[in-house]
Amino acid sequence: MSARPRLTAQQRRARLGVRHLLLPGGKGAAVEQVAHALVGLHATDPATVYLAACARLAAPGVAEVERGLYDDLTLTRMLCMRRTMFVVPAELAPVVNASTARRVAAKERAHHAQLLLRAGGFTPEWIAATEEAALAALRVRGQATTAELAADVPALCERIVVSPGKPYESTQRVASRIMGVLAAEGRVRRGRPLGGWTSNQFRWSAAPPLAELPEAAAKADLARRYLASFGPATVDDLKWWTGWTLTDTRKAVAATGAVAVDLDEGTGYLLPEDTEPVPEPQPWAALLPALDPTAMGWRHRDWYADPDVRRPLFDRYGNIGPTVWWNGRVIGGWAQRRDGSLGYRLLTDAGRQARAAVDGEVERLAGWLGASRVTPSFRTPLERELAG
Known part of the structure; x- marks a missing residue:
């Protein structure tokens, strides 16, 4: 019986550089190509979508990302894997919806309905009527901010106290809860920011319904796409990335016909x-x-x-900050200073060639950022120190 193939860490790093469009001569021509290469772009922080895409575009620029997000609508923002915001190719949205987002949205609806009932006595019937009124107002306006919709639908102006008696008690408008659930279900979508591309303020627009797919087939499809982009990977990696159960993850991997290989971490x-x-x-x-x-x-x-390199690059919740890479390894971190300039620190000695190449990437990033200022939503120890 032949031995199982073994893939070294070096071979995995080679695949990463090629398939994630990070080579100097292997970058993408369009933002859709980048999104496909990575299955999706993390979008919890709005700036990440632009920074991640432009790091992989042959001609980086805000306009190219905005074209896909807001003009051609070839990219779709979704609350999906691990209850995290992603921007995925529009044609992949039904797969992501059926495999992960649909269940996430159901949990979001149940959670927010319970919160509204407990905090203000708002019944499911009241929520449904308010949602329909908000959608009707949105259809009339075409696009609208949450505040504009609240002007049309007074029920959205109702307020609730969240976490009463706690140190982090807050008062919130019902509108944020209502619109959040509608977005999670794909019934509305976020439009162009009101300010610059790093802004968290935006307009809503109605979203067309997604094609309905069987959940098991969608999970297998998503697993195949993940392995094509991130393989070799372990079952544990895919389970973590998707947020699926171990049983569902194993079934999805088996449905792809994937081949087992030996990795340093075990079976990939x-x-x-x-x-x-x-x-x-x-x-x-x-x-x-x-x-x-x-x-x-x-x-x-x-x-x-x-x-040892990872410690200063993560916050206490497991979110990674800005990173410096060399040949498939993280070797440091970077930040934008208060004056707009970029600084970095290497946490391991990668040699003169690496430093020269990193300097070139700093110049490339500064070139398309221009006067824009970017501060991560989740700040890590090294990023804070470098930013000043």
Whole structure:
């Protein structure tokens, strides 16, 4: 009986550089190509979508990302894997919805309905009527902010006290809860920001319904796409990335026909057509943003980020900050200073060639950022220190 193939960490790093469009001569021509290469772009922090895409675009720029998000609508923002915001290719949205987002949305609806009932006595019937009124007002306006919709639908102006008696007690408008659930269910979508591209203020618009797909088939499809982009990966990696149960993850991997391979972390999986070694790519460096999909792509990270290097790059909740990469490894972190300039620190000695390549990436990033200011929503120890 033949031995199972073994993939070294070096071979995994080579695949990462090529497939995540990080090589100097292997970047994407369009934002849709980038989104497909990574399955989706993390979007909890609005700036991450732009920074992650532009790190992989041959001609980086805000306008290219906005074209896909707001003009051509070829990208869709969804609350999905791990109850996290992602921007995914529009044609992949039904798969993501059926495999993960649909269940997330159901939990969001149940949670918010219970919160509204407990905090203000708002019944499911009241919630349904308010939602329908908000959607009707949105259809009339075409696009609207939450405040504009509240002007049309007085019920949205109702307020509730969240976490009463706690140190973090707060008063919130019902509107944020109502619109959040409608967005999670894909009935409304976020439009262009009111301010610059880093702004959290935006308009809503109605969203067309997504095609309904069987959940098991959608899970298998998403698992195949993940393995094509992030493989080899363990079952534990995919379970963490999706938020699925262990049973569902195992079934999805089996449905892809994936081939088992030996990794330093244990058993990994590759698609059957993807078992040949990848040639060693040209040297490459990258500055990736906080919550970048590459950095957040696996649960087991030792093969691309040494534990000692990781410590100052993560916050206490497990969110990774801006990172500096060299040939498939995290070697440091970066930040934008108060004056707009960029600074970085290498946490391991990668040599003169690496430093020169990183300097080139700093210049590239500064070139398209221009006068824009970017502060991660989740701040990490090194990012805070470098930012000043």
